Amino acid sequence: MDVSWVTPSILAELRRPREYPAVSLVLPVHRAQPEKAQDPIRLRNLVARARKQAEDDPEVTHSRRIDLQKHLDAAIEELEWEREQMSGEGLVLHVAPGEHHTWLLPQPVTEQVVFGTTFLTRNLVAATSMLEPYWALVLAEKPSRLWDGSPLWLREVTEGRFPIAAQGQEGEAPLKGGIGVRPSPLREERLRRFFEAVDEALGQVLNGRRRPVFLVGMQSHLHRMREVTRHRDVLADPETDTDAAGFEKASAAELAAVLRTAWERAHARRVQAALEALDAARGEKRYAGGLEEAWNLVSEGRGRHLVVDETYRVAARVDGEHVEVIGADGEIRPDARGTVVQDAVDELVERQLEHSGEVTFVPSGAIDGTGLALSLRY
Template identity: 25%
Template sequence: MYGPITRETLAELLKEQNPPCLSIYMPTHRSFPERTQDPIRFKNLVRELRASLEKQFPDAPSDTLLKPFEELVDDRDFWNHTRDGVAVLGGQDYFKVYPLQRKVPELAIVNSHPYLKPLLRIAQSADRYQILCLSRNQVRLFEGNRDVLDEVELAPEVPRTQDEALGSELTPKDQIGNTNGYGGASERGDPMIHGSGGSGKQEQIDIDCERFFRAVDRAISEHHSKPSGLPLILAALPENQTVFRHVSHNQQLLPQGISIGQGALDTEMLRQESWKLMEPTYIERLNSILDQYGESRGQGLASDQLEEIGKATAESRVAMLLVEADRQIPGLLDRESGELHPSKPAGAETADVLDELITYVMEHGGDVVVVPRDRMPCKTGAAAVYRF
């Protein structure tokens, strides 16, 4: 039921076009006593969903559709381990819960498709990344952004230790030595001691280390990096950095890493150091997107007028859509003509023009970028770059 936010997440949700679709977003709290109010607020949003569902779809099986939402209200374990927000999406054939590392607006929406804009902003944000913390005896993975860092539960296929990865093929532990000829004390951040026991034994132990790192690299790439599409920062001692990078084929692995041993691992320090690496990339990507819009507008291949964007969307001409974060414009999009029909806010039954555009553009192969309000190139809420 609970899942990470990946590119596949959005692709699967885009396929859910069997109304009614129910969407709840709300900020949550990590600490006590603030988090005790979260299930109460969620219960109130579920009530809003029910009222809107019965109004818009009076023949729908409302009790069945709302049952998993109502069961979540009483899930104490879930509410005791929340992060900064939550997205809960459900329909006739699905129910998904996504704990989020960002605050999101409090929303309860019934529509013909899942409401995706807050989720999209998280999925495509350029400041998200993962950190692989690696030693011979421990593997940990973190995911975060500029503000927060959380440990990720490793896929079962990821080996946690050399013993687990190599099993009976591991060199016996009574053979003294360590990677690159250094003693195990260095993994704790202690002074490195050159191993003894003969070059043959040491060579075999170095080979074991390479084989372990290869297994970790394959599993992390297949089960975490590829599904998420996130940049990967390696946090490890310099000698382990060298070995891992030599054997790695992970396309998401960044050339810069953080030189740190597991014994010195501090999550807040790790977040600060990782954001120093990520911030230039984030700024560069956003500036590149805005420059592309400016150049296209100068060529007559861009617009910030919602009516024009709607018609271009219906004609499959939108290559990239920029949408203002945290903004809603009540109304509907006619998918045949692209005409926009504004409406007055009326609660959970009110559709959002921007979310309608997002869904339609993505279905037609266009890219969507959710941009902070202070970086949007216009005041209309959306801007588009056209294919022709």
Template identity: 25%
Template structure:
């Protein structure tokens, strides 16, 4: 399965070779609800074919449609879906993303991908990560207010104590034993070796390895808040040695295997929700303060030009809002589509430009947006 975070970080969706097909649909995690998901997907593929023939009558969609139909027939894939699905296809790209949020059914065929639903997954202010750890194992989860799911770590992630320390026969000794005058293990004096000290040394070495891996593989690429789920004594030890700047001071004080995944999500969201609301309020305050200095705007046409010229540092985009039209990607000039007319999503195109020019995009619920146009931009200059 493709990594949405890696693809956004690598600007994979910038300047694609078109035409591009974007398909979105809600999916289900379990039987019997998921039985209808591949059927609905097949109907979306038919709609994509019809839209393609209308917009690009001189181009052949057969290779792209063949890949989509093949996906629709993969039974194992449809038995392991989450809450939503996004499939992006172009002449030189095929991407499939399982989503933690349900998305409305949508078919878009155009010169670029429709990625705003994905922006909400990647740029939404309510996303977080959880590290569940004990003396013997570590697991990573990614979540939002609605869902929490295991994060597939690479083979080089130190998910067990044995993966870090290997199989050391000395660690299988009784709690207290003597090896004689020559015995020296990790700074322990000759003679009696206390088992508890050896266990603590092992745990510290394991925690250090996990801390480095989490920072390198998860926190720095995603830049998401990280919560620690562990027993209080393990919380103290891990925090003392951790160098992860994204680790939150509040954690979940329990053995992670002692609670269900749903309870873990509930407890994580209780920690995250105040920070989420605080961040949204801070962004809105920044927008109003910048607007008072003529460094913010909510006019779509003006923001589009500013996005192209790299003026936009932060763009707030209203969730589930779409404004159809066309945008010149060189000048930023926009033409709004007539009501009900066909066109690209201008908010989508503007957001892509902001990201490409190093700005941040945050998808915001309608009730917390500081404007009514669908976007609000804070300028660098």
């Protein structure tokens, strides 16, 4: 199942404590050949690692081991590799006695096998934070088209008035001319009215579904749309605009590559805003750096915004509200009591979400070498 189906209630259910072991398998996958041909083999190897760890773990009983293997086999059998790989770059399997879940993610992940009393959800949290859907408005006279998009999907909108074409004076024929036509007051006025009509149609779609809107089209059309729109608050930053003609005839696959670039620019701005907010919090003495310093503050509900290096993983010993980092993730075996946590960063993310705090994952090395930082509510 792709991660666009994940809701807060699903995340809460996945974070629910389970009978040991709750096993999380994380695997990078590929969208294209030749790399994607190796993904099923790499998954089988990852599953073999999980089975070996279960066999070597004295706290996993024989009956739980058999049940675990059954659900590992079922999860693999349900995967449709051709479809899954075309639309994602990460795969997460959650397997425990009596259940299994598979998730396709839009972003690259680090290969892992994690045993614990809860499922690993940090990758899902990171993915859902990246999956804020957007609208893409392709501006052209013949016609303007609207697309419903995210890093995982792109679908044309055909509801309401879209696609919408420029009309002549009688409301039937398209405006004469096109690229290279000499501007005239009459034509400029008709173009202005046309883009006002596009903006009105956009407003009808935005009603109740306000999202960032990326613009694609010739520079003159981009300028005109920004000039007449009544929805400046949802138009993405001008630096995400795509100045190009001809995309009114493009397929979803052709347009997706262009919009991926626009989305990456917008995502980079969101990351930068999160880092700047951390700097402001530091200056106001509302800042905590590192896992051990942030742990109690998050548990008390004081965390406003947790910013995490996407590659930062450590194991820790948890004793009540006290946490002690004891090694790199993967080097420490967890226990059935939950006192040794294989990915303590995941545990911290879960606690932050349980207190309605915000979480943002940022590129490796962006947080002063501490791995994570927290701005405080008070």
